[in-house]
Amino acid sequence: MEARIEQIKQQLQSQGYKLTPQREATVRVLLENEADHLSAEDVFMLVRDKAPEIGLATVYRTLELLSELHVLEKMNFGDGVARYDLRGDSSHHHHHHLICVQCGSVDEIKDDWLTPLEERLLIEFQFQVLDHRLDFQGICSRCSNKAKQEDPSNHDSEKPSTVT
Template sequence: MEDKLTRIKQLLSSQRFKLTPQRQATVQVLLEHQEDHLSAEDVYLLVKDKAPEIGLATVYRTLELLTELEIVHKMNFGDGVTRYDLRRDEDASHIHHHLVCMNCGAVQEIDYLLQDVEKIVEETFDFSIMDVRLTFQGICSKCKTDPVVQEKYFKHPHHL
């Protein structure tokens, strides 16, 4: 995690930005919650524990800066909530894909399923893929066992 923080600091510096205490607290929260796909409000609430003086506007500005510098991805899964996800060093050119539960909103990452499809598209169409965003919407395994969810989504398929 320290290596990633150091690389982010170097990237900010190379673009003539400083890693202010507020930015560092925001980046630290993103690093600590890499699997959580946090909204700006989620980040703000977690950052407040580290830096109580920070304001929501500062968190928004920091997230926008990190997005512009391609340190984080800005994502919307169709529910009106923008979420932020740190880029992965091992594959900075492609975004991983997601499973989104339509009932509870849980987000799960999948990053291995479409590599062959991307390669086929690039070779067949002589097309250089720069970005891929794919979201599967459905019902997670936890929600599937809920009788209310069963009734809502599986007894009446027209709801889907």
């Protein structure tokens, strides 16, 4: 975690910003909850547990700054709530999401399946893709399995695929 904090500190410094204690507390919460897609309010509640003196406006400003500097990605999964996701330091592009329209869960696809498409766009249209995001909306395997258990007459032989 300390290496990621140092990397983010350097990203901020390269743009003329400092990693203040308030910003660091926010970054630490995001790192500790990296698997989740936290809203600003979620981040604030978790930051407040660690640093009660930090206000909601400070957390909002920090999230917006980190988003502008491409440390975070600000996203909306169709529920009207902005959520924040740390951009991984190991990948050129952001990961993709499987969004369940029933339970609202968000699962991630870490592989970048669009590299061949990007190469084709460059060759055919001389368009260099800098970044992209791909979200799939549907029914997750947990909801599908739950529905099958609740309705024994459902003899649907279709199996949900798993993503690794």
